[in-house]
Amino acid sequence: MGQFLQQLINGIQIGSIYALIALGYTMVYGIVRLINFAHADIFMVGAYVGFFLAPVMAKVFGGAFIPTIVAAMLITGLLGFVMEKLAYRPLRYKSRLSALITALGVSLFLENFCSLPFVFGPQFRKFPDLIVTRQIAIPGNLGLIISNVLLLDVGVSVVLMVLLFWFVNKTLIGKQMRAVAFDKPTASLMGINIDVVISTAFIVGPALAGAGGILYGTTYGMLASPFLGIWPGLKAFIAAVLGGIGNIPGAVLGAYIMGISEAFATSVNSNLGYGIAFAILIGILLIRPSGLLGKFMPEKV
C-alpha cells in the first residue's frame, strides 16, 4: 500500500509539470487550430532562463524563487508573442500545413540555436538551488517520505491553473478568447480584435510553460541540454490530446493521468513507462478521438 501511494505521489508531481505545458498546447490549438511544436522548446527556454537569472535575482531581491519564476514567465511570454508575430501571423490565412511545418522549423531552430556555445551551450548545467530542499515524513506507518519540492511543484501548478481559470472565465479578454475559440469569423464580426486575442494566447500559454521550466529545473536540479524539452513536451502534448485538445480542464486532467500512468508503468518495467504514453495516445484516438472532456465538433458545411 505504501509503495502504491508513493508511486501515486510521484505521478502527481510529474503530472503537475506536464499540466503547465499541456495548457499552452491546448490554448493555442483552441484559438488558432495550430499545434505549436515549438511550445516544448519554450519550456526549455524557461528552464535555462532560470539557470542564468537565478544568481542575479538572489542578489537583487534576496529570495530567489519568486523573482526567478516571474522573470522566466515574462521572458517566455515575450518569446511566445514574438514567435507568433514573426512565424505564425504571416501564415494565418494560408494552409494549416504551412503553419505546422513552420512550427517544426521554429522548434528545430530554438533547439539548435540554443545549443550554440554562446547561447545556452550543449553541456550539462546544474540548476541553482532556488529553495532549500527538505524531506518530510508523512505521519502514519506507511513509511512515505516526500520532499518539499513536491509540494512546491503541485502548489505552484495549482495556483497558476486557478489564475488561468479566473482569467479565461471571469475577465473580458478571457471571454473574447473563448469566443474566438468557438467561432473565429463570427467573433471578428462581433468586433473582437482577433490579433489581440491570438497574441494573448501566445503570451499566456508560453508563460505557463516557462513556469513549468523553472519547476522542472528545481525538481531535477540539472539541465541536460537544450533538447530537454522534447520528451516532456511530447508527453504534455499527448496529455492535451487525451483531455480533449482545445479544452482547458481537459489538459489538466490529461496531464495528471499521464503522470500517474507513467509512474505506475515505470515501476513495472522501465520500457513500459516510455511506451505507455504512446499506448494512451493510440487508445484515446481509437476510442474517443475528441478526448475525455472534448466535444465532437464536426465541420458544419
Next chain:
Amino acid sequence: MRRLFVIILVCALIAGVGVGCKKAEVKPTEQVVNLGGIYPMTGGSATFGTSSMQGTVMAVEEFNAAGGAMLDGVTTTINYINEDDAGSPEVGASAAQKLINQDKVIGIIGAVMSKVTLAVAPICQSAGVPEISPTSTNEKVTLVGDYIFRACFIDPFQGKVMANYAWNTLKVKTAACLFDNGNDYPKGLAENFRASFESLGGKVVAYEAFTDEDKTVDFKAQLTKIKAAKPEFLYLSGYYGSTALILKQARGMGLNVPAGGGDGWDSPELVKIGGAAVEGGVFSNHFSKDDLSPKVQAFVAAYTAKFGAAPDALAALAYDAAGLFLDAFKTAGSIKGSNIRDAMKNTTFSGIGGAYKFDENRNPIKAAVILQIKNGQQTFLTTVNP
C-alpha cells in the same frame, strides 16, 4: 592568325605541364601524417571527451617534440585531428568514416563510451586501421577484430572489484542495481556486478532499469520499488550525470544506504550536480592522481601546468593509449595498418598505468583502484590487482 595563336597557347601549356612534372621529383625529408581521435565533446559525457582529448594532445606533442618517427629516412610527425561523437554511435561512426576516408588517418584513438566504440570498431576493422580505445570497458569491444585494442581493464573485472568490496569490506548482504538498459556499458557492468556479488553469496534484491540516460530525469518510480526491497547497498553502473540525479532523488526519498559504481563516475560534475547526495560513494577506476609513483606524479604535474586542472582517469588513459599507439608506430616504421597492429600486439610500452601487456583479445592486464567521494573530493582507498 587566330589558329596560330591557339597553337602557340597549347604549346605553352604543354611546356608548363612539363616544367611542373619536373618539380615533383624532389624527395621530402619531413612529412606529417594524420592521427584521429573520436571523443564525446558534447552531451552527457562531455567532461570525459575534454579530458581524453587533452591527454591525447599531450602525448602527441611529446612524441613530436622528441623527433617523431623515422619512416624510410623521412622524419614523420603527427597531426592530431579531434572529432566529436556527441555520445552517439551514429555520430561516432560517421566521424570514423570521415577520419579514415577523408583524412586518411593512420590510426584512431577512441572512443570513450563503449556503445560508440562498438559502432566505430567494425569500420576500423574493415578498413584495416588500428584503433585503441582508452576507456571502453565493455568486453565486446575488442572481440570485433584484431585491429581493435584497448588501454583499460574490462567490465567483468570491474564488476568483481566492487562486488568484492561490497561483500568483504562493507559487509553488506543485499544490493540493488539501477542502470541504463539501452547502453552496453552500464548494462554489462551491472550484469557483471550481479554475477560476482551472487557468486560470493550475496543477493541482488532489486535490479531496475531505465532507458537512455539522456532522456530520463525522473527515477522516482524505480527508486520507490528499490526502497521497498530494502537493499543494503546501491550499485549504479552508469555515467556521472544520471548517477548524480539518481542519488539526489534516492536521498530525497530517504534511501540512505551506501552507494557504489564504476569508472563512469569519474568527473567533477558528479559532485557539482549531486552535492551532498553523492558523499561517501565509492567507485572503481583506472587511475588516482594521489598515486605516489614518480611517473604518475610527473604526469599530474605536467598536465596540471598545461591545462590548469588535475587529470582524471580519462586523461591518463588517453595519454597512455596514444603513447602506446605512437610507440608502436615508431617501432613499426610504417604507416601500413597491419604493421602498426602487429607492433601494438607485441608492445612492451610502459605508461603511467604501468607496463602494458595484451592478452589474446588485445585487453591489457591491469589493476583497478577504488576511490571514495569524501568532502566533495575523490580520495584514494585501495588498489585491487587482477
